[in-house]
Structure formats: C-alpha cells, structure tokens
Amino acid sequence: MSGPETLLGHLAARIRAEGPLSVETYMAEALLHPRWGYYATRDPLGAGGDFITAPEVSQVFGELIGLWCVDLWQRMGAPDPVILAELGPGRGTLLADALRAARIVPAFARARRLHLVELSQVLRAAQAETLGHAEPIWHDDLSSLPPGPLLLIANEFVDALPVRQFERGKDAWHERRVGLAPDGALTFTLDPAPEAAALPSAGAGSLCEIRPAAEALARALGVRLGVSGGAALVIDYGYWPSACGDTLQAVRRHRPHGVLDAPGDADLTAHVDFAAFAAAAQRSGARVWGPVAQGDFLRALGIEARAAALSAHATEAQQAAIRTACRRLIDPAAMGRLFKALALTHAACPPPAGFESVAA
Numbered sequence: 442m443s444g445p446e447t448l449l450g451h452l453a454a455r456i457r458a459e460g461p462l463s464v465e466t467y468m469a470e471a472l473l474h475p476r477w478g479y480y481a482t483r484d485p486l487g488a489g490g491d492f493i494t495a496p497e498v499s500q501v502f503g504e505l506i507g508l509w510c511v512d513l514w515q516r517m518g519a520p521d522p523v524i525l526a527e528l529g530p531g532r533g534t535l536l537a538d539a540l541r542a543a544r545i546v547p548a549f550a551r552a553r554r555l556h557l558v559e560l561s562q563v564l565r566a567a568q569a570e571t572l573g574h575a576e577p578i579w580h581d582d583l584s585s586l587p588p589g590p591l592l593l594i595a596n597e598f599v600d601a602l603p604v605r606q607f608e609r610g611k612d613a614w615h616e617r618r619v620g621l622a623p624d625g626a627l628t629f630t631l632d633p634a635p636e637a638a639a640l641p642s643a644g645a646g647s648l649c650e651i652r653p654a655a656e657a658l659a660r661a662l663g664v665r666l667g668v669s670g671g672a673a674l675v676i677d678y679g680y681w682p683s684a685c686g687d688t689l690q691a692v693r694r695h696r697p698h699g700v701l702d703a704p705g706d707a708d709l710t711a712h713v714d715f716a717a718f719a720a721a722a723q724r725s726g727a728r729v730w731g732p733v734a735q736g737d738f739l740r741a742l743g744i745e746a747r748a749a750a751l752s753a754h755a756t757e758a759q760q761a762a763i764r765t766a767c768r769r770l771i772d773p774a775a776m777g778r779l780f781k782a783l784a785l786t787h788a789a790c791p792p793p794a795g796f797e798s799v800a801a
C-alpha cells in the first residue's frame with residue numbers, strides 16, 4: 442500500500458482525481474516535486490550516486506568552457522558587467538573549474554556576475570559550498586536574470602526537462618499517459634482522443650517525443666540574446682536531425698531502471714532533439730551554431746594541450762587518470778559523439794570558439 446506520504450501515493454491520488462497523467466507531468470513530478478522529487482531530495486552526481494557528468498569526469502571540461510567564455514567575452518567587446526549564468530549547475534563543479542581558468546583575464550573576473558538557475562535546494566547548498574566565493578545569485582528560472590549581455594551555460598540540463606510522448610495509431614497520434622494498473626502500480630496507457638499537435642508523419646506504432654519546456658527555453662534565450670547580446674552554450678546528449686523514437690530512460694546507481702518503477706528515486710531523462718531546439722531559438726531571432734560533436738568541440742578548444750599541460754607535473758598514476766578521463770569525454774564510443782554542443786548567439790556575435798567549422 443502506498444500512502445500519500447510517498448511520491449507514488451501522491452501520483453496515485455492525482456491519477457484517481459484527474460485521470461492518467463501525461464508523461465510530461467509524470468517526469469516533472471518525479472524529478473522536481475518539492476518534497477519527493479528526485480532532484481529535491483538528493484545530490485545524484487558522481488561515482489557514489491546515480492550518474493556522472495562531464496564536469497565530474499574531468500576538471501578540463503569546465504576549464505575549457507571557462508576559456509570559451511573569456512574568449513567570446515573579449516571578442517564581444519568586453520562588456521562590463523556581463524551576466525555569467527548556468528542552468529542546472531549540479532554541484533557547481535563546471536563553474537568552479539571555469540572561474541579558476543578564467544582568472545588569467547582579471548578584467549573578466551571583475552566584470553562577471555554569477556547567476557545560477559536551480560530548483561533543487563539540496564544542489565543549491567552544494568553550489569553554495571563550491572561557488573560561494575564567487576557570490577552567486579540563485580533563480581528558479583531564466584525570467585528573473587538581470588538584463589544585460591549574457592554568457593549562459595547549460596550542461597546536461599535540457600535532457601532533464603520533461604517530454605510528452607505520442608504513439609501513432611492507425612490514422613492518428615495519441616498521447617501516452619501514466620495511469621494505474623488494477624494492482625495499484627503505475628502503467629502506461631494511451632489517450633483515446635487523437636492529438637491535434639503538429640507531429641511528423643510516421644508509420645503506425647511509431648513513438649514520438651516533444652519537449653515544450655525546451656522549446657520555451659530556446660525561444661526565451663533567442664529573445665533575450667536579441668535584446669541584450671551574448672551567447673548560450675548548450676551541451677547535452679541527443680540527436681540531430683529530429684527523429685521519432687522512445688528515448689525516455691531511468692537510471693539508478695549507474696544502471697538502467699524501469700521508467701515507472703521508482704518515481705522520485707531514479708533519474709529520468711530523454712535525449713535532446715537539437716533540431717527542434719535550434720529551430721525554436723532561430724524563430725525568435727537567435728543565430729544558431731552547430732551542433733558539433735562534443736569530441737570535436739573539446740578538441741577544437743584544445744583539450745589535448747590542456748591534458749598534456751596537466752600531465753607535465755603529475756605522477757604516472759595521475760597521468761593515466763587524466764588520459765582516461767579526457768578520452769571518455771572525446772571518444773566517439775563514450776561521450777564524444779552522442780553528446781553535442783550547440784551555441785545560440787545574438788545575430789551580430791562573432792563565431793564562438795569550437796564552432797568556426799560550422800560558421801555559415
């Protein structure tokens with residue numbers, strides 16, 4: 442029996458009252474319910490947690506992104522102040538490494554104002570530990586960022602935004618929903634009413650995902666960059682061009698888990714449709730760069746030279762660890778190809794580093 446004092450109990454009560462929930466609502470509740478949500482209740486990152494991200498794999502990742510910011514800031518005319526923002530900063534590791542690397546340009550260190558968009562109180566506390574010295578200001582979403590030129594980073598943020606899922610029936614799309622089985626367990630159901638949303642043509646049985654929150658974010662960034670100037674760097678795992686497919690997945694302790702099996706106790710993500718994200722940003726006026734494969738992006742930023750410099754004063758064991766970590770970030774069989782970098786900029790912004798090869 443699940444009482445209302447668990448997320449499952451809360452979801453069951455909602456389903457009894459409202460009928461089956463969209464996958465989008467399920468995902469949002471599982472990740473962000475203020476009391477029982479996955480991110481609300483824990484720091485999931487690292488070897489002892491559920492999953493690991495690029496900044497936790499190697500300090501080089503955040504360092505190179507810090508230099509990416511400094512370089513673009515200088516070529517934007519060194520605006521002072523500049524808003525340096527991150528969406529979903531996790532433990533704050535990426536920005537801690539970025540800010541350390543950026544110290545080579547003291548004028549940037551003086552100009553940057555740090556703003557963190559984070560809903561999890563647990564992770565806000567972790568970020569305060571890592572980044573407190575840099576005087577961050579926290580936000581629930583993008584809308585409260587102060588005006589002015591912006592450099593924004595989002596690493597593995599968009600994959601956590603909720604998706605809606607649709608299944609193609611004989612002659613129409615139907616939304617996939619989360620309902621209750623007779624034994625009280627969560628189960629997928631299909632909304633009998635056809636869906637009016639614009640979905641691609643695909644054969645019966647196809648599954649297609651859309652991510653309204655990502656498109657809203659892309660639109661908001663496009664408008665914001667158009668008004669205030671600057672750039673956003675979005676790195677995540679996903680696909681380009683758009684395609685159908687069920688990419689929703691749950692991970693617990695570094696292992697795949699049933700999507701409905703442990704709401705609030707497993708991470709839930711879905712691959713990012715970079716083409717849909719880019720199109721939404723472009724429609725609201727942003728210039729879009731990429732996506733480029735993470736391996737190519739990091740190589741263009743000089744990951745190999747940075748790894749060699751770190752290794753110069755390291756023990757043999759440390760050198761091996763640096764090599765393994767960097768290979769994990771750039772190897773196409775690891776994170777090098779599935780992960781992609783996409784930049785959005787003001788229309789007049791110079792090409793951001795790492796995207797010169799895709800400059801129109």
Ligand code: SAH
Nearest residue numbers: 480494529530531558559560561596597601
């Ligand atoms: N960027 C970090 C953490 C990635 S995990 C890294 O690369 O290590 C996803 C992060 O996004 C967490 O900090 C999580 O709490 C936050 N998050 C997820 N959905 C969010 C939302 N809708 N609004 C704000 N933060 C969110």
